[in-house]
Amino acid sequence: MDKGFEYMRVASAVPSLRVADPYYNVKEIIKICVKASDQGVRVLVFPELSMTGYTCQDLFQQKSLTDRCQEALKLLLEETKYLNMLIAAGMPVRADGQLFNCAVILKEGKILGLVPKTYLPNYGEFYEMRWFAPAYKRMSETITLCDQEVPFNEKLLFKDDISPLCVGVEICEDLWALIPPSSYHSGYGANLILNLSASNDLAGKADYRRELVKHQSSKCISAYVYSSAGEEESTTDLVYSGHCMIAENGILLEEDKVWDGFIYTDIDLEKLNNERVRSNTFIDTIGKRDYKYVAFNLGCSENLKLKRFVNPRPFIPSSPEVRDRRISDIINIQAVGLAQRMKKINSKKAVIGISGGLDSTLALIVIIEAFNKLKLPLTNIIAVIMPGFGTSERTYKNAHAIVSGLGTGLREISIEDACIQHFKDIGHDIDNHDVVYENAQARERTQILMDIANQEGGIVVGTGDLSELALGWCTYNADHMSMYSVNSGVPKTLVRYMVKWYADYKTAGNLQKVLLDVWETPVSPELLPPDKEGNIRQFTENSIGSYELNDFFLYNMMRNGYGPEKIYYLAKIAFKDEYDREVILETLKSFYKRFFTQQFKRSCMPDGVKVGSVSLSPRGDWKMPSDASYELWMKLCEEIEK
Incomplete structure (x- = not known):
């Protein structure tokens, strides 16, 4: 990416693990952090309780384990302080005389916040309430961790001061609840949801998880990065497979079962925010909730080769x-x-x-x-x-x-x-x-x-x-x-x-x-x-000009709300083997000129039904003055030429 274009490179990781060995686990986490940083990753998510392992059971109640976990966290902070990356890892945290299952969010040696798990499963094979307290039982707004005063709240959002990124966090079972916390997070501005999970494998369960992640990302009009505990968890009674997924507004961008590795892709923040602007009912149902915002500086991914598929025929399903x-x-x-x-x-x-x-x-x-x-x-x-x-x-x-x-x-x-x-x-x-x-x-x-x-x-x-x-x-x-x-x-x-x-x-x-x-x-x-x-x-x-190009421009202008520079950038990728840059740009300029000057024909077009997400009916989806100027868009196209 020559420019950021509001893309953010995110990753879901599953490190090598030893149950109840925080130092070993943190060293493995650090290895992946460095590898991910080398690939330009800006946001990296690890599984639930990834510093200890999810399957410690009654060992969670041993103070030695939680103390050791804090010491290991200091190492993680020290070794990642030079990485321009937001990192989410899982750890047990003692606070208010209770033990909480938390996501620790850190960047460049600073702990930005602790997010306790809201919904604790205590049915079937799960016994989390035996060890942990749910988020609503916390009494403190901040706690001291690794000599830092840290926000401690399930209603924390992490907002980048440089890019449009706003991050919300939920943990495993939270997603399976009737109203997941991410629904509220998104209503209050989160466009990226991180889920630190430890979901065991059962026949057919991976399919259900996948649909949950896709559906929630669609409901929230957000990106959703999911990382679940891997194979090296205890297999006393259950197996974990390291299910990693990255979805965006209902579309699964990346998925894999990884061991000692990570998957990554580029999410499109501009696309998500444009979609939210169009959806006036998006935040109507969230009610008033007391959210806290934690600011940090990250910035969009730049100077990288875009890591996501650009469909040259967006109106036509690939499958x-x-x-x-x-x-x-x-x-x-x-x-x-x-x-x-x-x-x-x-x-x-x-x-x-x-x-x-x-x-x-x-x-x-x-x-x-x-x-x-x-x-x-x-x-x-x-x-x-x-x-x-x-x-x-x-x-x-x-x-x-x-x-x-x-x-x-x-x-x-x-x-x-x-x-x-x-x-x-x-x-x-x-x-x-x-x-x-x-x-x-x-x-x-x-x-x-x-x-x-x-x-x-x-x-x-x-x-x-x-x-x-x-x-x-x-x-x-x-x-x-x-x-x-x-x-x-x-x-x-x-x-x-x-x-x-x-x-x-x-x-x-x-x-x-x-x-x-x-x-x-x-x-x-x-x-x-x-x-x-x-x-x-x-x-x-x-x-x-080519209908392929014109339809590509039409879709990305109408459906995604992109401007000329981003459309041109994506068209170069989508049609790199079919059209040279000059043809793409000239067709783009022609498209904008014709689109604006021909609105008078659309303003009195006959009735006809909408069949897809893009429509130009003046009675429905597209209301535009017939005499609007196209000069702004022409100037933006001319800037591309320069």
Whole structure:
């Protein structure tokens, strides 16, 4: 990372262990601290009671053990005082005439705080209340530990004065409680939760732990670093596996069962904080609680190679199984939206323009699914093929094959004569292939569809997708307009996958072959005449840039709230083998200019359902003035060039 970009490198570690040998254990902890520091780790978490081992049982009540643990802590403080790292380790602490199971938080030789465990399991194989007192029984706000006056409170948060980092701590069973302490920690500002754990292994328990961590990180809109005791704990009755996990807002970033080692990754504080700003109900339910904040200086990770996956196609799940389920869900959502609209306006027919391209093919598929839900005959779907000056032989044949293969109604109406007459009427030279030449064709097609809908008592179904809305790649009051727009929430990169999915799983024979050819056809409005061989001459991505890049920019601006510099930085990583830096930057500048200047089209877009986390509906997710300036974003892009 050339700059921090509000990434923080965090780690979960399981050191080698000897039960009831604090000095040995601390030396092993120190080894990992040094190794982690060499990897640029800024926050490091060890398991519950990692200085003694979790399985000491009645030995916890031996003063010799707790005294020795404090002496070992002094060694840990001394040996890590030159490391710019926040360290969380577990130890038993005597205070107020009781023994507490604590997380000790330290940095550069100073103890920042002690966090006692809130919920002590005393069921099944657990007997913690035999040895420890729960946090609510503490009486002191501070205690003296290793000659330092230390905050002692379960409601402690550790706030970095340099970065947006705010850390909350809970211990093992706390996560399993009805309302985990981390829920309150997050409400009061913690965007990173550390869990020092000692969760034994049982058949299926790792899966349950994983879901707990993912779910809690999602509920808290936080990062969550979990470290559980390892194999060298006593195996008198139980086995521990060293389960380490790092999650971020419901996504598992790293996971492993480690022994004498650690896992690490970079969490995105900007992404988390942006998500919280959007969620106005996030802190509404936490109530008033007396939290204490401990300040420290850490700073974001910088000058490191980013250690997390950057998805070049963020709208498309990486897992084929998840992708298939997602596509099926989206088509169903689209179909339900259209079916309900038709039902409520008492429409029995749908009218759609079919070009032989991706968007109109997907829209026709959705209409068919809606008609199946409504139990209407597919012949009530009026698919209109409207060849014009730019129609290629490939798309023309595919359009006919699609309509024939899907079994809908069909009309073919050439727009050429109407456009020629129109050019005469307005005094436009037909050989002047400017914006008038192109847009007149688009508006003629829309007029035909609207008039047929009136003629048949039907509804015009729009085909434009989310990417086109973002870029304004549609003709105002032409393909921009319909009576219901089924693709308005689907980005172009996903449209392509959806058509292929339908071909693979829902069709066979010639129809499947045709749909796969549509999938491979270059995206084009086909408004300019084809070449001498009848092939497509006009390619959309030559005008606006790659849809892969534009969808990447759209997702990261809308969903994650990133600015140009961070989007450019991530795009360089995601597309390092596909696009050079100049292409990425020029496409980014074009994206911002088009996104701002084309808002007027989105401000009056037709109804259409939201299907994913990004939507541009002016009635729902995106409210923006049509005349906002894009100068700030252009200047930020220009600073990247410098």
